[in-house]
Amino acid sequence: MQPTSHDFKANAHRALGDPNLQRAMDMMRTGFPVNRAAAIARLPEFDALRDEGIAIKNHVIANLDFYLETFEKNVVAQGGKVHWCRDAAQARETILGICRDAGAKTVTKGKSMVSEEIALNDYLEANGVTPVETDLGEYIVQIRHETPSHIIAPAVHLVKEQVAESFRATHTHLPPDRPLDEARVMCDEARTVLRAKFLSADIGITGANFLIAETGSSIIVTNEGNGDLTQTLPKAHIVLASLEKVVPTLEDASTLLRLLARSATGQEFSTYTTVSTGPRRADDTDGPAAYHVVLLDNGRTALLGGEFQDMLRCIRCAACLNHCPVYGAVGGHAYGWVYSGPMGAVLTPSLIGIEEAGNLPNASTFCGRCESVCPMRIPLPRMMRSWREREFARRLSPQAQRWGLAVWAYVARRPRLYRWVSAMTSHILSLVGGTRGRFRTLPLVAGWTDTRDMPAPEGRSFMSQWAAREKRS
């Protein structure tokens, strides 16, 4: 996907004026945070598990070479193959190569953000292989020729009328006047259409939430079961995973899994957690005959040893998106690339360059909620600040953007304003449903969209602080 992250401000303005998007975002803001809070309140050990999870990830990062080599050794011992890929192009070519060798015409796909990152679908399509997304949300955005707007809820930016419209436009073999006014009915329709695809696909491609060094396994987590049909029915299973997904043992994965679903959707455990190890065994009666792991770097190893290294702990739970006032106001597409919300604001400049994504680290009120809900306690606000300073140092900031910075600095230094915003937010969260439009009119967000209306910053602005720091160093 062609990034438009440099246009964050324009994208955000458009998003705030899009009534469907605003209706959809209202629904999102109420659901996930309430469910997460309830799930965590039920597990007294949650914080202790967080500390253990962080320790596991830090340990893996410090010994990443060992764990990747061990993982590979065990994949091979189980009859699978690991393909190391430096960048997106190499990963795309590798996957196409596997498809060609298998004579594949159609591939079904489980949800994979790494697949979005490497823009796999367009590439396969251009080379004569038809990719079919099977996660309902991914399927919806695929038939709409859009990209996911959320890392775990790809179609969260849409209202059901938009989905119905796309189904009518795509499923033209069905009566045009059929009723499509309920999620239930649309889900059934997609189920029938996709069941046929599952049964006829040549290859299944999934992502991975974790890779297990001990056993050479990959783990996917879904609620629909689409990933399972994707990787069970075709003759080959390709796992596309970035290399920081590796963990030492099944026990370590179990600890991280206790954090993942609770942080993501507030579920105790996702409906399906599936551990795949190699191809089908000689006497198995189903399962893929080949198992490939495409292991992608694409800029991650460059984060090692630097100030963004902790970002490699991210388990892609989306809690930081679900609790971000900026994400909640403008949605994921405004961020202009695959990853959105606070984790996207940090990761996108790391992966596609600050020249392209320079505006994103400004997409924050620095309220700190992302860091406080992040199961991996990733210091997202500090990292965004750090990108902002770098961007500033490189003089990539246009004048308007500097105004924006001043406003954030202004708000960030006013605890009362923040307390008010938080109080307002929890009030909103307590009203499940019936909250339309409220958030959009928060003065904070209004100030952010129209910087010039904000009062001039008192005290030391971000810029003067930054200048002072530069002088000191």
Add this chain to the structure above:
Amino acid sequence: MSGTRDQILGSIRAGLGRGRLDVQAISALEDRVRTHRRNLIPARAAALDHQGQIDLFVAMAEEVHATFTRVTDVDAVPGAVADYLAGQNLPARLVMTPDPKLDDVPWDKAPLLDIHKGIAADDDAVGVTACHAAVAETGTLMLVSGPDSPTRNNFLPDTHIVVLRAGQVVASYEDGWDRLRAKGAMPRTVNFISGPSRTGDIEQRMVLGAHGPRRLHIVLIDDARA
């Protein structure tokens, strides 16, 4: 590709500011993997006695929309399956995995059930399987693939019926792993299943039966209680 592998490993080491790990460090890491030490296990299930774990499993699985018939004797299983299907207005024809764990169920006690053993097809509406374990902590079933337990049988039929024995209920995922390791090699697939398939992808409204089963019914043989 091996050039790429070396490049990636090289940039990892460069980023971490070190060379290759020495022999001692490697053997410590190998030990960590081999011993697969447990991390913190929540007390929720681990602190209960076995009967408490069984009850917790049922409560947690019901929370995620699994349904149960609890019987005290394996002889009651066929009747429980037949009654469930009749109660749901479902056909009495079912596909059953040829799993030896189901062999001591006297299926002929429910002559109306039309059972065929083997791998599920797209038009099989009802499937019966056994399972490997059931994790009380979150109401999660653990199923493993093998020659007698094809994975697709857990996903293709619209109604999935699982026959579970009380002795298979464990506290944690880790207990499930230990039991699996005790059996030998890793299977191709381990499925942890918590309730029927679902999606919230349209306006966050939960709909059951997205791609996998719409219903998950567990027949729990609570023989300890008999």
